[in-house]
Amino acid sequence: MAMSHADGSMVRIEGVSKQYDGEQGTVQALDDVDFGVDTGEFVCIVGPSGCGKTTLFRILAGLEPATAGEVLLDGSRVTEPTPNMGIVFQEYHLFPWQTVRENVAFGLKKTDVPTDERERRVDHLVDLVGLDGFADSYPKALSGGMKQRVALARALAIDPALLLMDEPFGAVDAQTREMLQGELLEIWEETGKTVLFVTHDVEEAVKLADRIIVMGKNPGSIRQIIDVDLDRPRSRTDTAFGQYYERIRELI
Amino acid sequence: MATDHQADHAHTPGTAERSGLDVDLHRAVLGFGGLLGFVGLWWVASLFQPAFVLPSPAAVAETFVAEAASGEMTTALGQSIQHWIPGTIIGTLLGIVAGVAFGWSRLLDDITAPVVRTLRPVPPLALIGFAIAWFGINNAGAAFIIAIGAFWINFYASYGGVEGVSEDLLDVARSLGVKGDLELVKSVVIPAASPEILTGVRTGIGRCWMLVVASEIFGVPGLGRRILRASNNLQVDVVITYILVLSLLFLLVDTAFRAAQRRVLAWR
Numbered sequence: 001m002a003m004s005h006a007d008g009s010m011v012r013i014e015g016v017s018k019q020y021d022g023e024q025g026t027v028q029a030l031d032d033v034d035f036g037v038d039t040g041e042f043v044c045i046v047g048p049s050g051c052g053k054t055t056l057f058r059i060l061a062g063l064e065p066a067t068a069g070e071v072l073l074d075g076s077r078v079t080e081p082t083p084n085m086g087i088v089f090q091e092y093h094l095f096p097w098q099t100v101r102e103n104v105a106f107g108l109k110k111t112d113v114p115t116d117e118r119e120r121r122v123d124h125l126v127d128l129v130g131l132d133g134f135a136d137s138y139p140k141a142l143s144g145g146m147k148q149r150v151a152l153a154r155a156l157a158i159d160p161a162l163l164l165m166d167e168p169f170g171a172v173d174a175q176t177r178e179m180l181q182g183e184l185l186e187i188w189e190e191t192g193k194t195v196l197f198v199t200h201d202v203e204e205a206v207k208l209a210d211r212i213i214v215m216g217k218n219p220g221s222i223r224q225i226i227d228v229d230l231d232r233p234r235s236r237t238d239t240a241f242g243q244y245y246e247r248i249r250e251l252i
Numbered sequence: 253m254a255t256d257h258q259a260d261h262a263h264t265p266g267t268a269e270r271s272g273l274d275v276d277l278h279r280a281v282l283g284f285g286g287l288l289g290f291v292g293l294w295w296v297a298s299l300f301q302p303a304f305v306l307p308s309p310a311a312v313a314e315t316f317v318a319e320a321a322s323g324e325m326t327t328a329l330g331q332s333i334q335h336w337i338p339g340t341i342i343g344t345l346l347g348i349v350a351g352v353a354f355g356w357s358r359l360l361d362d363i364t365a366p367v368v369r370t371l372r373p374v375p376p377l378a379l380i381g382f383a384i385a386w387f388g389i390n391n392a393g394a395a396f397i398i399a400i401g402a403f404w405i406n407f408y409a410s411y412g413g414v415e416g417v418s419e420d421l422l423d424v425a426r427s428l429g430v431k432g433d434l435e436l437v438k439s440v441v442i443p444a445a446s447p448e449i450l451t452g453v454r455t456g457i458g459r460c461w462m463l464v465v466a467s468e469i470f471g472v473p474g475l476g477r478r479i480l481r482a483s484n485n486l487q488v489d490v491v492i493t494y495i496l497v498l499s500l501l502f503l504l505v506d507t508a509f510r511a512a513q514r515r516v517l518a519w520r
Contacts, residue, residue, distance in 0.1 A: 063423050081427035093420045097443045097519045106439075107428030138519040158428060 010194055011037040011060075011162060015069035018055050018220075028219035029055045032069070035213055035225060037162075042188055042195045044209035046202055048252050052220025057166045057198045061087050074161060083107060086155030090167040092147040094139040100150050101126060101135040107158040125153040128187060145176035152184070156191065163188075163195045169204070181207060185232060202252075206244045207234050214251045223251045307489040315489040316496065324478070325497060332464050332474035335391040339398025339467070340460040344453055346399070347406025351452075352445070354407075355414030356437055368407075376400040377466050389471045397467035402456040409452020413445030447520060450513050457509060461502045 018030040029052040037043045047053045058064040060071055062078045062085070071078040073085060081087070094103050105122045113121070126135050129149035139147055148168055155163060168184075169177040185208065188195055199205055205212050209228050216223045226248065234241055291309050298308040307315075319325045354361045354368070376397045387393035417440065425440045442449070468476030475494050482490035 061423075061427060063426075081423065083427070083429035085427065087424065087427040089420060089424070091420065093418070093424045095421065095424075095440070095443070097446065099519075106425075110429040110431075110435075140519065154428070 009036040010039045010074060011196065012072040013056075013060070013069070014072065016056070016059060016066045016071065017068040018052065018059065018064075019067045030059075030066075031219040031221040033215075033220075033222055034069075035222065037194060037196055039194055040192050042185075042208060042210045043197065043213060044205035044211075045196070045198045045213045045215060046205040046248065046252070047200065047215030047220070048217060049200060050220075051215040051217040051252070053198050053200070053215055054166060055220065056215075057164065060196065061085060061164055083111070083158045084161050086158065086160035086163045088148070088151050088155050088163070088165040088168045090170045092139075092144075092151045092171075094147055094150055094154070096139050099136050099138055100131055100142070103139070103150050104153045104157050106154060111158065121157060125157055128156075128190075129153045129183070143176075144172040145180055148172065148180060149183070152187070156187070156193070161194065163193045165195065165197045167199055168197070170199070170201075177204075182233070184208070202245055202248045203236055205248070206230075206241055207236065212248065214248055216252055304486045304488055307492065312489050312492045312496070316493045319490070319493055325493075328473070328475045328478045328494070329497065329501075331472075332468070332476065335394035335467060335472065335474070336398060336460060336464055338391070339395035339463075340402050340457060342395065343399030343402025343460070344406050344456055347403040347452070347456070348410045348449055350403075351407040351410025352414050352437065352442065352449075355411040355445075356433065356441060372404060376463055377469070380470050383467075384470055391472065393470070394467035394472040394474070398460045398463045401459050401463040405456040405459055406449075406452045409455065410445065410449045413448025413452075414441055416448065417441050417444040447517055450516065454506065454509050454513060457505055458502055461498055461505075464498065 013033055013035050016030055016033040017028070020027045020029055033056060045053050045056065055064065059066045060078070062071075062080045062082060065079070073082070078085070095106060098106065101122055104125050105118060108118045108121065126132055129152055131146060131149055131153070134142065134146065139150070142150065148171075152168070169180050172180065181204065184195075187193075197205075197208060206228060212226045212228060214223045214226060215221065226244070228244060230238070230240055230244070236242070236245070294306075295309050298306045298311075303311060354364055379397060379400055383393040383396045387396055421440055421444060422436060425436060430436055430439055464474065465476035465479055468474045469480060471477070475497055479491050479494045482488075482494070
């Protein structure tokens with residue numbers, strides 16, 4: 001299970017900046033981004049396109065280096081992708097040559113988890129995301145929503161301390177998105193994972209997060225960090241929900 | 253040579269394979285009709301030509317049966333297989349290994365690119381001198397010529413396949429704990445590139461049957477040698493007979509491989 005620190009701050013993003021050297025000179029994609037995420041917390045990063053949130057995601061995941069600053073996960077510096085972090089992309093990126101079950105088991109095969117325990121865990125996860133009837137199907141036979149469920153189960157399989165998600169529900173239809181949001185919250189409550197969720201959808205952020213990191217562009221930086229003090233399940237027709245929504249819309 | 257390579261590709265359709273049974277049957281009927289039409293044209297043309305220019309289909313059929321009955325055909329077939337099989341297997345394996353390695357490693361690619369571009373346009377036939385000098389007039393020499401042909405097709409197919417592997421899939425694999433080049437190549441690169449790699453293998457198998465004739469040009473016995481000898485004696489019926497044998501062998505191996513390929517790539 002995830003290690004936790006005495007102060008509870010599991011992820012620290014410290015003064016992260018990113019510059020790209022383009023043909024029209026240097027572009028400041030991220031400027032001094034600084035925040036922490038506590039163990040078990042659900043944090044959303046929300047911002048318009050071009051605010052550098054995908055760049056920030058890639059730096060957090062260890063897929064890209066920061067120009068300045070650093071990312072600390074459980075106190076150790078993230079410089080490359082680590083199994084301590086489960087990553088879910090918008091475009092699923094399932095391994096198309098593997099069945100649902102094989103996809104979920106992919107990361108586990110690289111660990112020293114014994115075979116029977118591995119099998120049990122995979123069964124449980126396939127069940128958890130509601131795909132028990134499709135365990136032996138290939139990704140080509142699945143809908144977008146189902147693919148994203150597989151991607152989520154695959155990320156959870158290695159039992160990461162942190163679940164890092166980049167617009168995971170951006171490629172599915174509205175109805176499926178709503179369903180997946182509900183399922184993600186259930187899984188989050190059941191597993192107690194720490195979730196860092198990137199989205200451009202303000203409503204989604206208000207619906208899901210304990211805390212919202214609101215980002216703006218030119219350069220990409222934090223505008224404000226907002227605690228969402230609403231009981232779950234949250235309804236967008238709720239007055240307080242609308243107030244959070246409006247407040248964030250004005251910021252970005 | 254480059255156009256040659258593309259032409260080979262055109263002969264191995266990848267998309268039509270998933271059509272339904274009805275479509276398959278429809279195509280088979282049409283194909284059979286086309287075949288009948290071709291033989292008919294051949295027969296009509298043969299009526300106006302002496303037999304040493306174009307023998308009739310019936311004459312060729314007669315020769316075919318005679319060659320088969322005399323055991324000449326099976327002997328030649330047995331001889332050709334002795335270099336076709338090792339040549340194809342060795343060339344295919346080396347081509348895949350080199351293609352995957354150079355496609356994956358930027359460093360290896362940079363080092364080898366000039367050499368590869370220099371060697372690539374050399375037709376296998378031009379290497380007969382080396383085949384004789386290095387291996388002699390024997391199966392090894394002929395296998396060498398065949399292997400060269402298989403090598404390049406598989407090299408480029410694998411290289412292209414590896415280049416096309418999505419960077420995102422590699423990122424996912426890394427985040428799931430896959431470490432190091434060898435592990436990434438094994439668990440992501442090769443499976444992701446397998447459709448292209450297998451298309452290369454299949455194209456290579458066909459190309460190697462064509463090279464059987466070339467590989468026997470310097471005296472190694474087999475189907476190709478038989479064709480060349482018959483050509484010198486103007487026995488066009490024998491030439492056509494052995495061309496048919498090569499075609500049938502190709503058809504047999506290609507059909508078997510295609511079936512295997514479909515099973516392996518069921519996920520597509």
